[in-house]
Amino acid sequence: GNQALIDPMLVNEKIEMFQFLIDLGFKEIEIGFPAASQIEFDRALETLIKNLETAGKLDDTVIVITGDHYPYTLTNEEINELSEFNRDETFEVNRSNLIIWNNDDTIIKTVDKVGSQIDVLPTILNLFGVEYDSRMIIGNDILSDTPGLAIFNDRSWISDYGRYNATSKIFTSNNNGNITDDYVNNMNIRVENSFIVSKMVVETDIYKKVLGDK
Numbered sequence: 630g631n632q633a634l635i636d637p638m639l640v641n642e643k644i645e646m647f648q649f650l651i652d653l654g655f656k657e658i659e660i661g662f663p664a665a666s667q668i669e670f671d672r673a674l675e676t677l678i679k680n681l682e683t684a685g686k687l688d689d690t691v692i693v694i695t696g697d698h699y700p701y702t703l704t705n706e707e708i709n710e711l712s713e714f715n716r717d718e719t720f721e722v723n724r725s726n727l728i729i730w731n732n733d734d735t736i737i738k739t740v741d742k743v744g745s746q747i748d749v750l751p752t753i754l755n756l757f758g759v760e761y762d763s764r765m766i767i768g769n770d771i772l773s774d775t776p777g778l779a780i781f782n783d784r785s786w787i788s789d790y791g792r793y794n795a796t797s798k799i800f801t802s803n804n805n806g807n808i809t810d811d812y813v814n815n816m817n818i819r820v821e822n823s824f825i826v827s828k829m830v831v832e833t834d835i836y837k838k839v840l841g842d843k
Contacts, residue, residue, distance in 0.1 A: 640673065644676075644680055648684075674692075674694075677692075678692075687732050688733075690731060690732070691729065691731045691753075691756075692729075692730045692731070693727070693728070693729050693730075693749065693753060694726075694728040695727040695728070695746065695749060696725035696726075697746060699725070705717075705718045719781065719785055719794060719796075720781075720785070720787055720792055723779075727744065727749060729753070738772075740771060740772060742771055742777040742789065743778060743779050743787050743788060743789055744769075744771045744777050744778075745768070745778075745779040745780065747766075747767050747768035748769055748770070748771045748777075749768070749771075750768060751766050751768050751769055751770045752768075752770045752772055755770045755772065755773070756772070765836070765839070767823060767826065776789050776790075777789045778816075780820050780823055781795075783795050784820055784824070786816065788816060790802060790803055790804070790808050791803045793813060793816065793817070800813045
């Protein structure tokens with residue numbers, strides 16, 4: 630990230646780098662803004678949109694915004710002082726939004742569905758009509774009919790039907806207990822398998838074996 634540089638780039642330097650990458654022929658560019666300061670993030674986004682519009686590239690640009698972690702330098706009590714609703718330390722503290730935006734304001738869709746960062750890539754790929762082997766990606770298209778799932782590092786999880794606390798081993802249903810024990814057990818197996826697969830992907834370098842040096 631830019632903040633990791635000894636001398637972080639200023640906004641005009643970021644724009645110059647962005648234009649340089651375009652001149653090199655890049656068609657897709659991922660830009661990350663550290664949102665440690667919300668005001669700085671808002672201003673940077675405003676500058677980006679204005680410069681894209683000036684360059685005549687705004688209508689051909691899609692901006693994707695999502696968080697990669699909660700503000701872990703704050704205590705849960707401090708987070709709740711700023712939050713519009715009470716956040717627990719396992720589930721709600723991780724709640725954030727995914728925003729996919731372009732300049733066409735005729736297409737507005739709100740999806741109230743469970744998901745996580747691993748679902749962003751397949752969602753974007755499907756929106757752009759990019760063909761890919763879904764077996765090579767753990768996440769799911771958030772806009773599809775596939776039930777939502779978010780997995781946490783302690784193996785707790787949230788689905789569209791409820792949430793499971795791996796520490797207490799308690800499942801809380803969203804619809805007053807109409808979920809069977811088999812569902813919870815099967816979900817726990819799926820979550821455990823996700824951890825196993827993720828570890829094996831790294832240890833076996835499976836992508837290089839399947840895709841080669843592409």
